[in-house]
Amino acid sequence: GEDVEQSLFLSVREGDSSVINCTYTDSSSTYLYWYKQEPGAGLQLLTYIFSNMDMKQDQRLTVLLNKKDKHLSLRIADTQTGDSAIYFCAESPSDDKIIFGKGTRLHILP
Amino acid sequence: NAGVTQTPKFRILKIGQSMTLQCAQDMNHNYMYWYRQDPGMGLKLIYYSVGAGITDKGEVPNGYNVSRSTTEDFPLRLELAAPSQTSVYFCASRPPGNSNQPQHFGDGTRLSIL
Numbered sequence: 001g002e003d004v005e006q007s008l009f010l011s012v013r014e015g016d017s018s019v020i021n022c023t024y025t026d027s028s029s030t031y032l033y034w035y036k037q038e039p040g041a042g043l044q045l046l047t048y049i050f051s052n053m054d055m056k057q058d059q060r061l062t063v064l065l066n067k068k069d070k071h072l073s074l075r076i077a078d079t080q081t082g083d084s085a086i087y088f089c090a091e092s093p094s095d096d097k098i099i100f101g102k103g104t105r106l107h108i109l110p
Numbered sequence: 111n112a113g114v115t116q117t118p119k120f121r122i123l124k125i126g127q128s129m130t131l132q133c134a135q136d137m138n139h140n141y142m143y144w145y146r147q148d149p150g151m152g153l154k155l156i157y158y159s160v161g162a163g164i165t166d167k168g169e170v171p172n173g174y175n176v177s178r179s180t181t182e183d184f185p186l187r188l189e190l191a192a193p194s195q196t197s198v199y200f201c202a203s204r205p206p207g208n209s210n211q212p213q214h215f216g217d218g219t220r221l222s223i224l
Contacts, residue, residue, distance in 0.1 A: 008150060033212065042114075042200050042215030043153075088152065095206060096141055096160050098213055102152035 004101035006089050011107045018076040020104045022089030025070065029091035032065060034074045037086040037103065046074070046087070076106075084108045112136050116201050116216035123191045123223050131186040131219050133201030141204040142184040143213065144168075144176065146197040153200065159184055160206070191223045 006022040024032065030051050035043040049056045049063045049072070056063045062075040076083055086103040093099065117132045135142065140161045145153040145168075155168030159178040173195060175187045184203075188195060198220050202213040 035212075040217070042202075042217050043213070044215070045212035048212065096158065097155075098204075100153040102150065 004089055004091055004099050006087075006101040006104050008102060009105050009107065011109055012079050013109045014079060014081060016079055018074075018079045018083065018106055020074045020076075020087050020089075020106065022072045022074075022101055023070055024072065024089070024091045024099075026091055026093040026099070027067070027070065029093050031092050032063075032072050033088075033090040033092070033098070034061075034063065034072075035088040035090060035100075037088065039085075043088060079106075079108060081108050114201055114203050114214050114216035116199075116219050118219060119217065120220045121222070123188075123221065125191060125193065125223060127191050128187070128189050129191070129221075131188075131199055131201075131221070133184045133186070133216060134182050135184075135201075135203040135214070136182065137203060137205070137214065138181060139203035139214070140181065140206040141213075142178065143202040143204075144174070144184070144186045145200045145202065146170065146195075147200060147218075148197050156186065156199075188221075193223045195221065196223045197221060 003025045012018040033048040034046045036046045037043045060077045064073045088103045089101040114135045143158040144156040154170045157176040159165045198218045200218050201216045204213045205211045
């Protein structure tokens with residue numbers, strides 16, 4: 001079946017790196033995504049990675065993909081207070097469907 | 111472009127009342143989706159549509175109905191509101207074709223059933 005798992009909470013000190021982990025089940029997913037949800041808003045796409053890549057870097061964001069273990073991670077370098085949000089991992093097993101994890105709430109400590 | 115617009119932003123209903131949550135997109139996207147988000151539960155897909163005139167059930171369709179008479183609009187209807195339908199509802203749209211196209215989300219409708 002299709003399932004995406006991620007931990008619900010993460011606390012990180014300001015300036016440190018945040019690493020949010022995710023596991024997924026559908027090996028046919030061509031793309032894997034990270035979405036960010038700020039309070040009172042909808043989800044916004046942060047970044048995505050094609051399944052034949054193992055790493056993608058975009059400024060402070062680094063996505064690592066281990067296709068063998070079906071493990072995806074999002075690293076945020078130099079975490080800022082504005083990074084406080086819920087981060088959703090998602091896979092796309094078909095063109096018409098995206099499966100979301102339950103979201104990881106990132107809390108920034110001063 | 112306004113993107114995905116949801117109305118209303120907030121609503122309180124009594125048990126047994128009905129209402130329609132509106133969703134409109136101006137990006138000419140074929141695919142549209144309705145999700146509900148409960149605390150700590152992530153997003154659950156209610157219904158989706160791959161184009162005008164076509165709708166399909168998602169993971170939690172019971173108690174809801176949808177229609178897709180135009181490409182732009184995808185309303186979600188609650189016929190007999192129940193407390194279990196208290197949630198935040200998100201509409202999303204996506205162009206067809208490559209799976210790398212992200213879903214664009216509205217800002218949500220916060221619905222309370224009392």
